[in-house]
Amino acid sequence: MAVLPRTVVYAQADDLLVYNPIAQTARTAAVKSAEVISYKDYVGVYVRAKVMRTFLDAFTNAAQVHWHLDGDLYLASFKQSSQLCKALFDNKGGLIYAIQYGTEKNLPRDVRRLVHYAYRDYRITAVSEVDRTDKKAWVINLQTANRLIVVQVLDGALEELYNYKTHF
Numbered sequence: 401m402a403v404l405p406r407t408v409v410y411a412q413a414d415d416l417l418v419y420n421p422i423a424q425t426a427r428t429a430a431v432k433s434a435e436v437i438s439y440k441d442y443v444g445v446y447v448r449a450k451v452m453r454t455f456l457d458a459f460t461n462a463a464q465v466h467w468h469l470d471g472d473l474y475l476a477s478f479k480q481s482s483q484l485c486k487a488l489f490d491n492k493g494g495l496i497y498a499i500q501y502g503t504e505k506n507l508p509r510d511v512r513r514l515v516h517y518a519y520r521d522y523r524i525t526a527v528s529e530v531d532r533t534d535k536k537a538w539v540i541n542l543q544t545a546n547r548l549i550v551v552q553v554l555d556g557a558l559e560e561l562y563n564y565k566t567h568f
Contacts, residue, residue, distance in 0.1 A: 445469045450493030458495060459487065500529045511538050511553050518558055522549060 445467040451474050455462070462485070465478040472491040479485065483506065487498040504512065504524040515524065522542035530537045537554040539561070550562040 445474075447474055448491055448493065451489045451491070454489060454493040454495055455487065458498070459485070495533060498531045500531075502527045502529065507538065507540070510556075511540075514553060514556070514558055515540055515542070515551065519549065519551070522547075 446469070447467050455465075455476055459476075459478065459480055462476075462478040462480050465476055468475040468477070473496070474489040474491070476487045476489070477485070478487075480500070484501045485498065488496040490496060500506070504527060506527050506529070507515075507524070512524075519542050522544055524540055525543045526541040528539040530539060535554065537552055540551050540553065542549040542551060543566075546565060546567040548562075548564045548566050549560060552559045552561050
């Protein structure tokens with residue numbers, strides 16, 4: 401059985417062609433050795449060398465990287481330290497933002513204390529760290545049996561973004 405690497409890179413002038421698998425299907429041991437996985441199962445995205453350089457410098461431990469192109473913006477979806485991450489780059493290699501998705505254990509102690517003090521009866525269910533070049537914010541989902549609240553912590557200030565009733 402022919403095995404393709406998760407990311408194939410083809411250098412051309414100033415750009416890199418990165419292949420992302422469309423779908424990864426489970427293969428059994430009974431697969432014939434003559435079977436070949438076609439490149440039609442992959443979608444190619446040209447990633448500028450400047451963008452790739454910035455990505456590799458900023459995220460040295462990135463794994464399972466998938467690239468998406470939207471106009472002049474490059475979105476990398478990947479895992480780093482077992483956390484799902486996304487990073488958006490402009491076509492000159494500038495990092496616009498990076499998001500890491502996690503749990504309460506990924507919160508800094510001071511942010512966790514601030515949230516627990518303000519929302520004592522709520523459980524932290526999801527955490528997103530949004531990192532821009534000039535600021536870092538935490539977006540936190542809090543939940544009880546019948547409420548869901550989304551808060552943001554930016555520069556030590558807690559702000560409630562959404563407050564939903566989950567049971568009517």
